[in-house]
Amino acid sequence: MKLSVLVFINALAVAITLSIVNYYFQHKWFDLVVTFTISFITSYVVFYYLIEKYVYSKIKLIYKLIHNLKLGRDLRDALGESTSTDPIGDVEQEVKAWAREKKTEIEQLRSQEKFRREFLSNISHEFKTPLFAIQGYIDAIVDDEFEDTEMAMKFLKKAERNVDRLSYLIKDLDEIAKLESGEIPINFTKFKINDLVKEIFEQMELKASQHQIKLIFKQKYDDALMVTADRDKICQVMINLIDNSLKYGKQGGSTSVSLFELHDQVLVEVTDDGSGINEKCLPRLFERFYRIDSHRSRDIGGSGLGLAIVKHIIEAHEQTINVRSTEGVGSTFGFTLQRVKQSPFQVIPALKS
Structure with missing residues (x-):
């Protein structure tokens, strides 16, 4: 007024x-x-x-x-x-908007503080486990003074595996940091997503057979489907998702990849018929070091950063990734890519032929 x-x-x-x-x-x-x-x-x-x-x-x-x-x-x-x-009316609106903004900022700060504490706790544990193992193996070899060479070689190989685990962990952390800061550029190129899936299946065929899991990519997806993305980064995404399905799949089961054409995007889905994931765990699945079954996850191996890297790569492409899962049935990870629309001038000759 x-x-x-x-x-x-x-x-x-x-x-x-x-x-x-x-x-x-x-x-x-x-x-x-x-x-x-x-x-x-x-x-x-x-x-x-x-x-x-x-x-x-x-x-x-x-x-x-x-x-x-x-x-x-x-x-x-x-x-x-x-x-x-009307500054009286304006100040009322400003104060209300400011209060909402500050409330949101406080909630975000609390959430970030909680995430920071959990992250520091997780990363401390992830580093501590292999370091203590390496220290234990080396101390045992030193105490034995290399008298039992067979045992020394056995312990050295175990120490080597833990060193590799630390190396992978540091490499993955460094990659996430660079993705977040934008230091790793996204080199967009046009390529056939079908061909990329087939190449990845060839690479992972041996590993799948070791897990007694069948890789499925149906013939109906053989038609060329062009997308615009960083081919190497999407290759890493696919490998991480398929590797994850092999680790947590069941023997005699299968992992399938499906492609769906949307209006201006392509939806890529990786589906397994493993044990599935509890619904309450799904919102946190892409967090760093988050593990549904910590004991089993560490026995299987990996840095615990695979899905976090996948999420960062997809978001760097300005696309989305999601997961749906049912315990005892399996899980499906799906992400979108920018689709290359075929020119109408390219379609007409094809129809005539």
Whole structure:
């Protein structure tokens, strides 16, 4: 509400009240009109001065302060002074918006603090386990003074495996850090996603047979399907997802890859018929070091960063990744890629032939 309107309403109320009181005692219409006129003008001037000096100016100052803090110095200088004619209403909206913003920031900070504590705890554990194992094997060899060479070689090989585990862990952490900071560029090229899936199946055929799991890519997906993405990065995504399905799949089961054409995207799905994942674990599945079954996961191996890397790569492509799973049935990981639409000039000759 504008200042003039607010003052007018208050002055009018006072003038009417005084006029009615005067008329009640004097019973003269002339005195009523005179009283109304004088009291209205006087009240208007007094109220305007008081509200302007002690209320309106201070509210306007608060409004400008909040407005300037929200905009920041650069934007404030560009826009100049506020020309709002209703700072009382504006300050209410500004305060409400500011309160919502601060509440969101506090919730985000709490969430980040919780994530930071869990991350430090997890990374400490991930490094501590192989380091203690290496230390134990080396101490045993030193105490034995290499008298039992067979045992020494056995322990050295175990220590080597733990060193490799540390190396993979550091490599994956470094890759995630570079993906987050944008140091690893995304080199977009056009390629056939079908051919990439077939190449990955050839690479992982031996590993799949060791797990007694069948890789399935149906013939209906043989038709060329062009996408725009970083081929090497998407290859890494596919390998991580398929490798994950082999680790947690069941013997005699299968892992299949499916392709679906959307309007301007291609949906790639990797499905297994393993033990599945509890629904409550799904929201945290792409967090670093998050493991559903910690004991089994560490027995299988890996850094615990595979799915986190997958998520970062897909998001770097400005695409989405999701997972759906049912315990005892299996899991499906799906991600989208930018589709290369075929030109109509390329379709016509194909139809004629």
